[in-house]
Amino acid sequence: MDPDSTLPPAEPINRYPLGTHQPPDRFDPSMIRDWIETLENFPRWLDVLIENLDEEQLHIPYRPDGWSIQQIIHHLADSHMNAYIRLKLALTEDEPVIKPYEQDLWAETAEVDSVPVNISITLLHALHRRMGALMRSMEERDWERGFYHPEQERAICLWEFADHYSWHARHHCEQIRKLRERKGWVY
Secondary structure, X not given: OOHHHHOOOOOOOOXXXXXXXXXXXXXXXXXXXHHHHHHHHHHXXXXXXXXXXXXXXXXXXXXXXXXXXHHHHHHHXXXXXXXXXXXXXXXXXXXXXXXXXXXXXXXXXXXHHHOOHHHHHHHHHHHHHHHHHHXXXXXXXXXXXXXXXXXXXXXXXXXXXXXXXXXXXXXXXXXXXHHHHHHOOOO
């Protein structure tokens, strides 16, 4: 008898540990502060989440056939750079059409495996400081501005955008935290 056959089946790993993004039904200005604070604090959370991880650990995927911690962190830099540009476009143009990109292909480009994660985290510190400062300067009416997303075939208001990227930051942080928890990696 195979000794592993007596073990209970492994619990499936949830791709979305926080659940999928559920945008608010309407704009609530009281949520702005939380979105901005999440986005400003997010790079510091990454600092804590990768503390004491070695190169081998950084290359372990969150789930089978998923991205490694290294890929997740570089993805966050790629994604949030695009987000910042979309924010600036929406504030300076009338409903610009944004350029989608293939995030899965971006996560596999050569530098993702060779560039240390601290480079992307440093980038995120600077980027989110700029993003936070810009968002704090916005008037309430600015949150109704937006851009057109051709893949989603709709306009996205900046309040929905901020809510989404706040969730996105928390989502990927939670993936890393859950992986650390499953592996028993101490902070």
